[in-house]
Every structure is written in C-alpha cells, then in structure tokens.
Amino acid sequence: MNPVQREILVVDGDERTRTLIEQTLTEQGFTVTAVRDGDSALRRIEAKPFALVVAEIRLPGSLDGMTTLQYARAQQPGLKCLFTSEFAPAEQCRPRRLHRQAVSPAGTRGLRV
Numbered sequence: 001m002n003p004v005q006r007e008i009l010v011v012d013g014d015e016r017t018r019t020l021i022e023q024t025l026t027e028q029g030f031t032v033t034a035v036r037d038g039d040s041a042l043r044r045i046e047a048k049p050f051a052l053v054v055a056e057i058r059l060p061g062s063l064d065g066m067t068t069l070q071y072a073r074a075q076q077p078g079l080k081c082l083f084t085s086e087f088a089p090a091e092q093c094r095p096r097r098l099h100r101q102a103v104s105p106a107g108t109r110g111l112r113v
Helices: 015-027 038-047 065-075
Strands: 007-011 031-035 052-056 080-084
Touching (some): 007 038, 015 031, 038 052
Parallel strands (some): 007 052, 052 080
16 A cells, blocks of 8 residues: 555544544554644645545634645645534535535444544
C-alpha cells in the first residue's frame, strides 16, 4: 500500500476524543496526525498529503469542520473526509450536500477501518 494511503489527519477540539481516535487508528496500522482546529489542519495539509481527514463538525476557532474541508480540498482535490459530531444535528450537514451520512452512537467498540 502506498504510504500516503496510510496517512490520516484527525481534527477535533476535544483532547480526549482526539486522543481516542488517534490511538484507535494507530492500533489499526495507520499513521495519524492529530490537531485541535481547522487552521492547524490546513497548515498540515499544505505540508503533506493525507488519504483521509476525520473532522469534528464543530471545531474551536474560526473554521468549522466542513469549511476546513472545503479549503483542504482546494489544496488536495478529492480528499476524503469522515465527519464526526458529539452535538451537531444532522440538519446542519444537509445544506452542504454531503455525499453520504452515517449516524452512530459514541464509542469505538467494533470500530475497524
């Protein structure tokens, strides 16, 4: 597998959640970079390509997860993203015309990539 295909960027303002996602993906053999906000994510994406971004919809700072992805795709067209949210209602996602949406209860039991 191409090394870039193993690179995942995790963007979440909650340190515990960010760490949990990072540890889970690392245990699955992925190389993970984890950051707190959209601005930090964009700086990382400018520096190197990622196969996937896992982003909280509501991020601290001036950029939410979806806006961060829009800017990220300008840098890396076709970049895939998995949005997560502890609080954002599904209606918040619909106006942006996401390709697919899955709703799951919190937790990583049984999570495999």
